[in-house]
Amino acid sequence: MFGFLRRGHEAAAPDKSRTRLGFRIAPDVKASLHEGGIVLIHLSRGTVFSANRVGATIWNAAAENWSLDRVVGSISSEFHIPPQIAKDDATEFLAQLAAEGLLVCDAN
Numbered sequence: 001m002f003g004f005l006r007r008g009h010e011a012a013a014p015d016k017s018r019t020r021l022g023f024r025i026a027p028d029v030k031a032s033l034h035e036g037g038i039v040l041i042h043l044s045r046g047t048v049f050s051a052n053r054v055g056a057t058i059w060n061a062a063a064e065n066w067s068l069d070r071v072v073g074s075i076s077s078e079f080h081i082p083p084q085i086a087k088d089d090a091t092e093f094l095a096q097l098a099a100e101g102l103l104v105c106d107a108n
Contacts, residue, residue, distance in 0.1 A: 021071070023062045023094065023103040031059060040102055049100065051093075054079055058093050062103055 028044040038056035040049040075086040097103040
């Protein structure tokens with residue numbers, strides 16, 4: 001719905017049954033928050049991605065290992081988005097981030 005990333009690839013959705021999101025930031029990715037959202041730089045690939053404020057919230061949630069329910073609650077209340085749409089969009093965005101190598105699955 002939000003078109004968070006400048007580019008995208010199909011990827012499997014994260015496992016929704018986990019308590020935590022189950023991702024960590026890839027070691028070669030740098031993030032820069034700003035008023036309108038976030039810019040992500042994949043250093044080894046030389047690519048730059050940008051996301052709006054909702055995307056920045058999801059990125060921070062992944063970095064802080066939030067639960068999907070906490071992400072949905074935060075997005076839903078802050079941006080006045082129905083919870084099911086927030087959940088669907090957060091799940092899709094996390095899959096996009098993983099497909100681009102910006103997030104990696106955290107086995108722990």
